[in-house]
Amino acid sequence: MIKLDLSHSLDKEVFKDYQSKVTIINQMINEKTGLGNDFLGWADWPINYDKEEVERMLKGAKYIRDNYDILVVCGIGGSYLGARCALEALKGLYPDDKLQIIFMGQTFSPNYVAQVLNYLKGKRFAINVISKSGTTTETSISFRLLKDLLEKQVGKEEARKAIYATTDKEKGALKTLATKEGYETFTLPSNIGGRFSVLTAVGLFPLACANIDIKAMLEGAKEARDLYMNDHLDTNICYQYAITRDYMYRHGKSSEMFVTYEPSMSQLSEWLKQLFGESEGKERKALLPTSVTFSTDLHSLGQFIQDGTHVLFETIINVVKPNQDIVIPHDNEDLDGLNYLEGKGLAFVNQKAFEGTLKAHVEDGGVPCNIIYIDEMNEKNLGHLFYFFMRACAMSAYLLGINPFNQPGVEIYKRNMFHLLGKKGY
Ligand code: PA5
Numbered sequence: 001m002i003k004l005d006l007s008h009s010l011d012k013e014v015f016k017d018y019q020s021k022v023t024i025i026n027q028m029i030n031e032k033t034g035l036g037n038d039f040l041g042w043a044d045w046p047i048n049y050d051k052e053e054v055e056r057m058l059k060g061a062k063y064i065r066d067n068y069d070i071l072v073v074c075g076i077g078g079s080y081l082g083a084r085c086a087l088e089a090l091k092g093l094y095p096d097d098k099l100q101i102i103f104m105g106q107t108f109s110p111n112y113v114a115q116v117l118n119y120l121k122g123k124r125f126a127i128n129v130i131s132k133s134g135t136t137t138e139t140s141i142s143f144r145l146l147k148d149l150l151e152k153q154v155g156k157e158e159a160r161k162a163i164y165a166t167t168d169k170e171k172g173a174l175k176t177l178a179t180k181e182g183y184e185t186f187t188l189p190s191n192i193g194g195r196f197s198v199l200t201a202v203g204l205f206p207l208a209c210a211n212i213d214i215k216a217m218l219e220g221a222k223e224a225r226d227l228y229m230n231d232h233l234d235t236n237i238c239y240q241y242a243i244t245r246d247y248m249y250r251h252g253k254s255s256e257m258f259v260t261y262e263p264s265m266s267q268l269s270e271w272l273k274q275l276f277g278e279s280e281g282k283e284r285k286a287l288l289p290t291s292v293t294f295s296t297d298l299h300s301l302g303q304f305i306q307d308g309t310h311v312l313f314e315t316i317i318n319v320v321k322p323n324q325d326i327v328i329p330h331d332n333e334d335l336d337g338l339n340y341l342e343g344k345g346l347a348f349v350n351q352k353a354f355e356g357t358l359k360a361h362v363e364d365g366g367v368p369c370n371i372i373y374i375d376e377m378n379e380k381n382l383g384h385l386f387y388f389f390m391r392a393c394a395m396s397a398y399l400l401g402i403n404p405f406n407q408p409g410v411e412i413y414k415r416n417m418f419h420l421l422g423k424k425g426y
């Protein structure tokens with residue numbers, strides 16, 4: 001269901017030079033002995049996940065769908081991007097569902113926050129607040145405001161039933177608050193970091209609320225785990241992809257550009273940028289992860305990719321069969337000159353745009369392109385794809401000699417901001 005085409009990027013002969021390193025690193029991942037090994041819980045999660053918690057999530061999701069019109073998902077970074085990305089990839093940008101999902105907690109923007117709060121006034125909404133640490137300022141401020149609005153609208157007792165917290169099992173301010181208030185709580189295991197948490201309750205509970213088949217996602221992830229936990233470089237496409245990243249980095253490329261041909265997958269690129277950027281961007285090393293959505297961005301960054309400096313390679317995520325197609329109709333006058341396409345589907349046009357662009361970028365532009373083919377976008381394939389990228393990220397970071405699971409650089413802006421805000425101790 002997922003294929004990797006490297007024929008436009010590198011010669012597979014290079015795998016031989018990587019075999020011994022990959023074998024060692026794969027063992028480190030499987031046996032959880034490498035740098036940051038306390039955070040390798042995601043690697044076996046598809047077989048170790050808490051089945052009882054999944055049933056509780058499904059029960060909670062049904063309650064939310066039966067009793068509310070809106071679910072506000074409140075979180076940032078790894079506590080936000082996975083759910084948003086999966087929701088859009090699977091349901092599209094204008095989903096036709098009785099439960100609307102809105103995101104908050106990912107910004108300090110007064111405009112955004114005021115607009116969401118205003119939109120929620122007088123409406124029946126529930127909240128899923130998500131924070132592993134329980135102390136993230138964007139999320140905490142938004143949650144305080146949301147809770148306040150909800151309690152004013154329905155009273156404290158009813159608000160309690162409408163709030164679901166996803167956080168650490170034992171520690172943190174959100175855990176303390178949730179226990180004190182008696183909120184239904186889901187867990188982010190202590191050995192899984194935010195950007196590796198999409199297949200835990202962090203991603204799965206909001207997705208279950210959107211009527212997405214979360215068990216199929218976990219099944220897809222399990223299938224991926226079974227396929228990619230070995231060091232066979234002739235068949236393991238996850239590690240083949242990780243090697244191309246490392247090879248490109250060591251051969252003059254400074255950026256990987258994720259490319260999709262579906263606007264509903266632009267958030268997948270955001271998730272990927274966080275996964276690779278926050279995992280690898282340390283010690284003044286690593287590729288800069290960037291992204292475009294074609295054909296839209298062929299009318300903006302397309303020019304740079306084609307003729308600009310040779311800093312990047314592309315990783316194209318191509319969904320072979322779209323879930324829907326639209327046929328171009330006949331027009332008697334043909335003033336727009338489009339009758340040569342009548343009866344053809346947009347899927348056909350999009351495919352030709354992909355083929356034409358690939359040829360232009362590879363042959364004329366000299367830009368190496370990896371292609372990941374997915375036969376169709378569904379829960380199982382997306383679960384598989386999430387696992388594929390998380391495992392590839394761990395391999396790629398270890399090849400660079402980086403601990404993929406910390407984010408020391410993120411603390412520096414926080415320190416300055418807290419100082420400027422007058423927080424005690426800063
Ligand atoms: O990947 C990460 O660890 C981060 O992006 C976190 O998910 C993000 O900072 C939010 O943290 P928390 O869930 O503690 O609010």
